[in-house]
Amino acid sequence: MAPESAAIRVDGLSKRFGDFTAVDSVSFEVPRGEVFGLLGPNGAGKTTLVRMLTTLLAPSQGRAWVAGHEVRGAQRRVRESIGVIPQALTSDLDLTGWENIDIYGEFYGVRRRERHARARRLLEMVGLAQRAGDLVATYSGGMRRRLEIARGLIHSPEVLFLDEPTSGLDPQSRRAVWDLLAQLRAENEITISLTTHYMDEAEHLCDRIAIVDDGRIIALDTPDGLKSQIAGADRIDLDVEGDVDAVVAMIEARPGVHGVQRTNAASLTVAIDDGAREIPRLVDAVETLGAQVVAVSVHRLSLEDVFIHFTGRTLREERARKVGFFVGPGMPQAR
């Protein structure tokens, strides 16, 4: 694909801060009209990647094009083509919702009449038409986020970047943001790049998902495609007391088992076919070894499991754990 035809094209992009490599030689392409998800834990490098794509940070290496314009060199063109909703809330508290949107429209050089018409429509869309005249200081977090989504759309951008659009929001506000993005997609020809550390959000909204860890993309596919890369339709989660290493070895040897991962010192996730039927047998086998099953549950393969499969840890686990005292022999993440 030529750089001009893709909404986003990234080619060997890296960002280093001193010795630390935040983004490590990342390449991918996003066709126009797609909702593209960057999924990864905090500190994976998602925000740094997005900041390079939105011209806030200069790449250390590699090239990237957004809406056909190179981020290094054609910054102004890129800025004119994108809408950005940063992770931090950036609307002005001392201004009204209307003023926030109107002034940003002016930043983009949108003519007054068009600006006002669009601001009215967008405020209607995000459900803030009634509150447009109030100071943003009186808005809730969810309202501010919705306002900023409207603000990011005032100039009809080709590509919309959202960095953690629902972090810190209550479930109801999250749902409202999701509906808004779904509606936006249905009604407009827009490419959306979304970073998140919420699995359900990525699964719900994205056409394709890139799993980001340690500054690299370690998997990239549709949600279903990602799941199909992993064997075993079900997952059994076990909390075990006793000789965990022996338990792991025993389970791995059983028929129908596609793998065992330790997510914690005493927690296992077993990739297995027909999990519900296998539970009683599995529990019996563990107890035969002299160990105890403290808790057990079974669920269908989810994106969370996909993430664990590729990164060796759950999304919510902090980086410190990986190198910290939970590391033991047989831990899959010890790469």
Added chain:
Amino acid sequence: MRIWAVMRRDLLKLARNPLTLITVVLMPIVYLVIIGNSFAGQLRNLPVALVNGDSGVYGRRVVERLQALQAGPKTIVLTYFEDAERAVAATRNGLYKAAVVVPPDFSRDVTTGHEADIGLFLDNVDVVSARTLEGALDAAIASIRQEFVSARRPQLGVVMMRPVELFRTVDYDASLIPGVIVMALFMGSLTSGVFNWVMDRFLGVTEGYLVTPLARWEIAGGMLASGVAVTTIAATIVLFLGLLLTGTTFTGGVPALATIVAVMLLSATGLLAMTFLLLGRATHPRLVGVFAGFLNVVLFFPSGAIYPVESFPSWLGAFAAYNPETHAVYALKQILFKGANFAAVAGDLAFLAVFTGVMLVLASVTFKRTL
């Protein structure tokens, strides 16, 4: 115009925080009242311990002169002591600014033509009051000497000094008005402009507008322009409040006012550009606050607003010559009190224009459009 949008955003935010603007106006006015009354031109009510050990006529005359000083210009407040040692000890303890001791044989020494001394024990740590007392007491006693001399010799060829005021009478507190206007310009410059930029950065708000097509010069220029507008308005309010408070009439009409506004606009632009140069990369608004306090002292006190620039030691005088506030204060003084016209302050305006130009160039070179 994008730059207008930046300015509008800034001005709207300032308008929503009227307290900021009120502070910029009120604080220089409070300074005017406090400096006007604490430095107040002439010192008053200095406590002085007095011991008269002399029983003769000249000793009594010294006491009378000092009493006159107490009753008239109220320079001193006298406390009478019998014992010289106790009077000096009390002065040493800080109860009095000076002790005056008239020795027992003072009258005799005067009449016999011997050297007649009066003891003056000064609290010389308090430099300002010591100097004033020395001068005032010396003058009071000199008149006794003169009287004595004139009794023996007729005065011939005495040179008299008759002061002629070149300009209309200016009260001490009114003379501070140019200084407080400049202070308002300074404070306005540091509460708008670069402060808003650093605050936006601190709050992470910059991330919102750095991804828009706003150019570097549009961001800095818009913030600078709103700062100039707000600062000039604040300084104009301070000017008229100052005139009102000190009961000074404004003369010179529209040309004078226009020249004053020109001084204000130039100074505000120069100061704002300077703060962008110095603080444009600060990451915490606290740094702006700390710097503001420091800069205020460095620029305000050597500006001639309170003390005449000519009396500074040479190094400070050299600094004052390049201090924009010096030129602003001087120009404002000329226009407000000396009825000067535009031509008379053209040199100061030219300096301010050059200063402002240099600062604008340097600030625009160093200003970075980054997070």
